[in-house]
Amino acid sequence: MSRLARYFRLLGSLARYTLGREMAFRSNFLVRVSVEVLWLGILIAFYRTVFARTRSIAGWPEEHYFFFVGCFFALNGLIETFFLDNCNEFAELVRTGDLDFLLLKPIDEQFLISFRRIDFGTAPNVLMGAVLMAVALVRMGWHFDPVRVGVFLVTFACGTAIAYSFMLLLTSLSVWMVRNQSLMEMWWLFSSLARYPREVFQGVAWAEPLGRLFTFVLPILLVVNVPAGAMVRVLDPGMVAFTLAATAALLWASRRFFQRALRSYRSASS
Amino acid sequence: MAMIEAEGLTKTYHVFQKKEGLLGALRGLYRREFKEIKAVDHVSFSIDAGEMVAFLGPNGAGKTTTLKMLSGLIYPTAGSARVLGFTPWRRDDAFRRRFALVMGQKNQLWWDLPAADSFQLHREIYSLPAADFQKTLDELTELLGVERLTRQAVRELSLGERMKMELIAALLHNPRLLLLDEPTIGLDVVAQVAIQKCLRDYHARRGVTMLLTSHYMRDVEALCSRVLVITQGKLVYDGPLSGIVERFGQSKVIRLEFAEGQVPDDLGRFGEVVRRNGPSADLKVGRARVAEALGAILDRHAVADVVVQDPPLEQMIARVFEEGRASHDAA
Structure with a gap:
């Protein structure tokens, strides 16, 4: 317990120092936040246009769909705030050998590498996503249901953990590849898959196996679908249980793989 | 008590051999040729608590690779090592709390923040009590004469000042063992002497064990009575500095x-x-x-x-290197 408390305290400190650093470059920060706001605006305008012509997309009516979009935006924001920069920088740490100093610290390597820098530029996305979800709930006349909220929170955390695990797996490859520009592209592919309802793969013969692949084998489609579905659609206990199991398995596997990768670290010459 | 015990430590790298030209590069895509390089070859030695030992050798001799194995950054291909009673590459937290590695060519401080912020983060990572931390920090900044510089962004410091900050960061948790890889590289004579003096004073006060590599014979003469000489991955001399003069001078x-x-x-x-x-x-x-x-x-x-x-020590060391190389080639 004291160990957990220590790591939470450390996370707080890392956040404080990175915020200090970010504020030293204030205009950069402001531009980034504006870009994110603009991006969400475009996304909303686009879906409003689509829903002006149709009642639902893959069985998701407008308000439900906006809840889904908000959920994706918040989750993606969370991942980008905590992990994207860190994972992206890992390849650079390997290439330059600066990883050395992180490995020398008396602290879990995975923790330090995953949370080293917190990217406050994307942190407002979490809030924007939450606001979008709240507005969607109000507009659909949603009634408060503690079970659904509880399941939503748990599966939202699972979704974040699944996304993080995939990212850690991709990141670990840098140890062997040294230059790992594919990471950003893979992440883009990942988030493109996660941002649409699972139902878009249904009803099209060639797409159905793909939908199953990305649900049960590489469970990217669970990330946003399960929390959003649990909140505004049918609460499917089987799917929730599968998500929990997949999360545990992926967290374990990605950690093992990361540790295996560190064993192969060669530490660039000084 | 032995602080470091290395037994048959060996590290082999497979290095990709890139062919010349475009055709060669294309061929390299499907058929890669690797060369095996023995960076460290069956190196054994032991260092007692409180010793200050210099690790000498030409570029690429295997000094840094050995230091990296001893600090647990890389895994050896063969052999074993005990450092402070631990197997370094298991990277136990208890082990990592007790030693520090300073690399003259790399920096661990946050570039855009004042060194004081990096020190604070260091305190939190090592869970150091605030009072002890402040006492050690005051002692070290005074020893190096950098009391006024800790609030300045690291990127605005000179190389010498930055190195002093690096040294402070490495010593804050009061390590029992200090590994230094080229700590004075690129520094002017004044800064070199300041670092040497700090290391000597710190050693006298805390009795910390030190193993350092350096290209500057002045560092070695000022600090170490024992030297290990390594060339082409093999240990060719282990003894007092004066022994080199007798044997090779x-x-x-x-x-x-x-x-x-x-x-x-x-x-x-x-x-x-x-x-x-x-x-x-x-x-x-x-x-x-x-x-x-x-x-x-x-x-x-x-x-x-x-x-x-006597001829300059540099010349004698060069002879030790050459002798090591000759016997290696003969074998």
């Missing part, structure tokens, strides 16, 4: 200044003339023949001044 240099105003032509008869400049010259003579040669010169010529000295 078989000649001495006689610096002569002639009253006649010019160097006599027959000087070459007494030894090898290695320098000639106006009325003065350096004469290299076998250790055993110094008295005889000097007597003969003084008999024949009017000498205004004379100094007998």
Whole structure:
């Protein structure tokens, strides 16, 4: 317990120092936040246009769909705030050998590498996503249901953990590849898959196996679908249980793989 | 008690051999050729608590690779090591709390923040009590004379100042073992001496064990009584610094200044003339023949001044390296 408390305290400190650093470059920060706001605006305008012509997309009516979009935006924001920069920088740490100093610290390597820098530029996305979800709930006349909220929170955390695990797996490859520009592209592919309802793969013969692949084998489609579905659609206990199991398995596997990768670290010459 | 025990430590790298030109690069895509390089080859030694030992060798000899294995950054291909009673590459937290590695070519401080912020983060990572931390920090900043610089962004510091901050960061958690890889590289003489002095004082105060690599013989002479010499991955000498002089310094240099105003032509008869400049010259003579040669010169010529000295340590070390290489090639 004291160990957990220590790591939470450390996370707080890392956040404080990175915020200090970010504020030293204030205009950069402001531009980034504006870009994110603009991006969400475009996304909303686009879906409003689509829903002006149709009642639902893959069985998701407008308000439900906006809840889904908000959920994706918040989750993606969370991942980008905590992990994207860190994972992206890992390849650079390997290439330059600066990883050395992180490995020398008396602290879990995975923790330090995953949370080293917190990217406050994307942190407002979490809030924007939450606001979008709240507005969607109000507009659909949603009634408060503690079970659904509880399941939503748990599966939202699972979704974040699944996304993080995939990212850690991709990141670990840098140890062997040294230059790992594919990471950003893979992440883009990942988030493109996660941002649409699972139902878009249904009803099209060639797409159905793909939908199953990305649900049960590489469970990217669970990330946003399960929390959003649990909140505004049918609460499917089987799917929730599968998500929990997949999360545990992926967290374990990605950690093992990361540790295996560190064993192969060669530490660039000084 | 042994702080470091290395037994048959070996590290082999497979290095990709890139072919020349575009065709070669394309061929490399499907068929890669690797070369096996033994960076460290069966190195064994032991270092006791409180010792200050220098690790010498030419570039690429395997010094840094050995240090990295001892600090647990990389896994050896073969052999074993115990450092502070731990197997370093298991990277136990208890092990990592007790030692520090300083690398002159890399920096661990946050570039855009003042060093003081990095120190604070360090305190939190090592869970150091605030009072102890402040005491050590005050002591170290005073020792290095950088009290006024800790609030300045690291990127605005000079190389020498930054190195001092790096050293402070490494010592904050009061390590029992300090590994230093080229700690004075690129520094001017003043900063070099300041770092040496700090290390010496710190060693005297805390009795910390140190193993350092350096290209500057001044560092070694100022700090270490024992040296390990490594060339091409193999340990070729382990003993006192003075032993190198005895073993490899078989000649001495006689610096002569002639009253006649010019160097006599027959000087070459007494030894090898290695320098000639106006009325003065350096004469290299076998250790055993110094008295005889000097007597003969003084008999024949009017000498205004004379100094007998060992050849520079750098030259002797170079000979140790060459000898190591020759025996390696012969084998």
